[in-house]
Amino acid sequence: MNKTANKKFVGHPRGLFTLFFTEFWERFSYYGMRAILLFYMYYEISDGGLGLDIATATSIMAIYGSLIYMSGILGGWIADRILGPSKTIFYGGTLIMLGHTVLAIPVYGLTTLFVSLALIVTGTGLLKPTVSAVVGDLYSKEDYLRDSGFNIFYTGINLGALSAPLIVGTLGQQYNFHLGFSVAAVGMLIGLVTYVLTKRKFMGSIGDTAPNPLTPKEKKRSYRILGISITAILIIGGIVITTGSLTIGGFTILVSTLAIIIPIIYFTVMYRSPKTNKKEKSNLIAYIPLFIAAVVFFGILEQGSIILAQFADQRTNLQFSGFNLQSSWFQSLGALFIVIFAPIFAWMWLKLRNNQPSTMRKFSIGLFLAGFSFLVMMLPGLIGGTEMLASPLWLVFSFLLVSLGELFISPIGLSATTKLAPAAFASQTMSLWFLANAAGQGINAQIVRLFRPETEVIYFGTIGVISLIFGVIILLIAPMIQRKMND
Numbered sequence: 319m320n321k322t323a324n325k326k327f328v329g330h331p332r333g334l335f336t337l338f339f340t341e342f343w344e345r346f347s348y349y350g351m352r353a354i355l356l357f358y359m360y361y362e363i364s365d366g367g368l369g370l371d372i373a374t375a376t377s378i379m380a381i382y383g384s385l386i387y388m389s390g391i392l393g394g395w396i397a398d399r400i401l402g403p404s405k406t407i408f409y410g411g412t413l414i415m416l417g418h419t420v421l422a423i424p425v426y427g428l429t430t431l432f433v434s435l436a437l438i439v440t441g442t443g444l445l446k447p448t449v450s451a452v453v454g455d456l457y458s459k460e461d462y463l464r465d466s467g468f469n470i471f472y473t474g475i476n477l478g479a480l481s482a483p484l485i486v487g488t489l490g491q492q493y494n495f496h497l498g499f500s501v502a503a504v505g506m507l508i509g510l511v512t513y514v515l516t517k518r519k520f521m522g523s524i525g526d527t528a529p530n531p532l533t534p535k536e537k538k539r540s541y542r543i544l545g546i547s548i549t550a551i552l553i554i555g556g557i558v559i560t561t562g563s564l565t566i567g568g569f570t571i572l573v574s575t576l577a578i579i580i581p582i583i584y585f586t587v588m589y590r591s592p593k594t595n596k597k598e599k600s601n602l603i604a605y606i607p608l609f610i611a612a613v614v615f616f617g618i619l620e621q622g623s624i625i626l627a628q629f630a631d632q633r634t635n636l637q638f639s640g641f642n643l644q645s646s647w648f649q650s651l652g653a654l655f656i657v658i659f660a661p662i663f664a665w666m667w668l669k670l671r672n673n674q675p676s677t678m679r680k681f682s683i684g685l686f687l688a689g690f691s692f693l694v695m696m697l698p699g700l701i702g703g704t705e706m707l708a709s710p711l712w713l714v715f716s717f718l719l720v721s722l723g724e725l726f727i728s729p730i731g732l733s734a735t736t737k738l739a740p741a742a743f744a745s746q747t748m749s750l751w752f753l754a755n756a757a758g759q760g761i762n763a764q765i766v767r768l769f770r771p772e773t774e775v776i777y778f779g780t781i782g783v784i785s786l787i788f789g790v791i792i793l794l795i796a797p798m799i800q801r802k803m804n805d
C-alpha cells in the first residue's frame with residue numbers, strides 16, 4: 319500500500335471516518351432512547367414507567383423531536399460565528415451524553431425527564447447540523463466524491479438508528495428502562511472518545527476556527543440580544559411557573575407555533591436581505607413548495623416513533639412464528655430499509671443520469687409513498703377491527719413504504735437546499751433543512767394526541783389522503799417551479 323492509500327477511509331478523506339462514527343454514535347443514542355422513551359412515559363409506574371396518559375406522552379415525543387431539529391439554528395450559528403465546528407461538536411456531544419445519563423439514574427419524575435430532554439436538545443442542536451456541515455468541508459465543491467461522501471455519512475446515521483432499538487430497546491423493555499438509557503449514554507461516550515482521539519490525526523485543522531466569526535461590533539450586539547432573551551425567558555418562565563400556568567399543553571402549543579413561525583421568519587429574512595440577489599430570490603420562491611412538501615413528509619416519517627410505536631405496542635401481535643418480539647424493535651425497520659435501498663437508489667440515479675425525474679417529481683413520489691404508508695395502516699383496523707391484534711407485517715410494510723419515500727426526499731431535499739439557498743446564508747442551509755423536520759413534528763404535537771383505537775382508521779386515512787393531495791399539488795405545479803429553478 320502506498321502512502322496516499324494509507325490516508326484514505328474507504329477511498330475518502332480519513333476525516334470521514336471520524337465524522338461517520340461520531341454521528342453513528344450520536345444517532346445510536348438518540349434513536350435508542352427514542353425507541354423506549356414513549357413506552358417509558360406511558361407505562362404504569364408499577365411497570366417502571368412514568369404513568370403519563372398516552373396523549374400527553376405522544377405530544378411530548380413530538381415536541382421533543384421538533385425542538386431537537388429547531389435547536390440546530392442556534393447550534394449552527396454558534397459553530398459558524400463563535401466556537402468553530404470542532405469545539406461545537408465536542409460540547410454538543412458532552413451535553414447529549416449528560417442528558418442520557420440523567421435519565422439513566424433511576425429517579426422517577428417529570429423534572430428529571432425534562433432536564434434530560436433539555437440537555438439532549440441543546441447538545442443535538444450544537445452537534446448534528448455542525449457534524450453534517452463539516453462532512454462538506456472535507457471536499458472541494460467540485461470533488462466528484464462529495465455526494466458519495468454524504469451517502470456514506472447518511473448510511474452511518476442509519477446504521478446507528480438500526481442497531482440502537484435492538485440493543486437499547488431490548489435492555490430497556492426486558493430489564494429496565496434506565497438500563498436502556500444508560501446504554502444510550504455509553505454510546506454517546508464512545509462517539510465522543512472516537513471524536514477526540516481521531517479528530518486531530520484524521521482531520522488536521524479542519525473545523526478549528528469559526529468560519530465567519532463575529533466582528534467586535536456584532537459580538538456586542540449579539541451578546542446584548544442574548545442577554546435580553548435570557549432575561550425575558552427567565553422572567554416569563556418564572557411568572558408562568560410560579561403562577562402554575564406552565565402546563566405541558568401550553569408548552570406544546572408554544573413549540574408548535576414556533577416550529578411554524580421560525581421558518582416563515584427565516585424565509586422572509588433571507589428574501590429581504592440586501593445580500594440576496596434577484597436570481598436567488600427566484601430560487602427561494604421555488605424552494606418554498608419543496609419545503610412545505612418536506613414538512614408534510616417528515617411529519618409522517620417522524621410519527622413512526624410515536625403512532626406506529628404505539629401501534630406496535632398495543633395493537634400488534636408480538637408473537638411471531640415462535641418469536642417473542644419487542645415493540646421497540648420495529649423502530650429499526652425504517653433505518654434497515656434505508657441501509658438496504660440507499661445504494662440501489664444511488665446506483666439508479668447514476669444510471670438514469672439525465673432521464674431521472676426532476677426534484678419536484680421526486681418529492682411528489684415521496685409524498686405518495688408516505689401517504690400509502692399510512693393508508694395501508696387503515697387495513698388491519700378495517701379488516702380485523704381494532705379489538706383484535708394485527709399482524710406485525712403491516713408495520714413492516716408501512717415502514718418499507720415510508721423509507722422508500724425518504725430516499726426520494728431526504729438526500730434530494732438536502733442537495734436542493736444547498737443549491738437554492740442564497741449564498742450569504744450558505745452556512746445555515748443544514749439548519750434550514752432541519753427546520754422542515756422541526757415544523758412537521760411541531761404539527762405532529764397537535765395531532766398525535768387524536769390517535770386512539772376508536773379513531774385509528776380515520777386517523778391513518780385522513781393523514782394518508784392529505785399526503786396524497788400534497789403529492790398531486792406538487793406534481794401539478796412542478797413545471798412552473800422547475801422553470802423558476804432553472805432560469
Ligand code: PHE
Pocket residue numbers: 345387475479728751752755
Ligand atoms: N434519519 C434522519 C436523521 O436522523 C432523519 C432526518 C432527516 C432528520 C432530515 C433531520 C432532517 O438524520
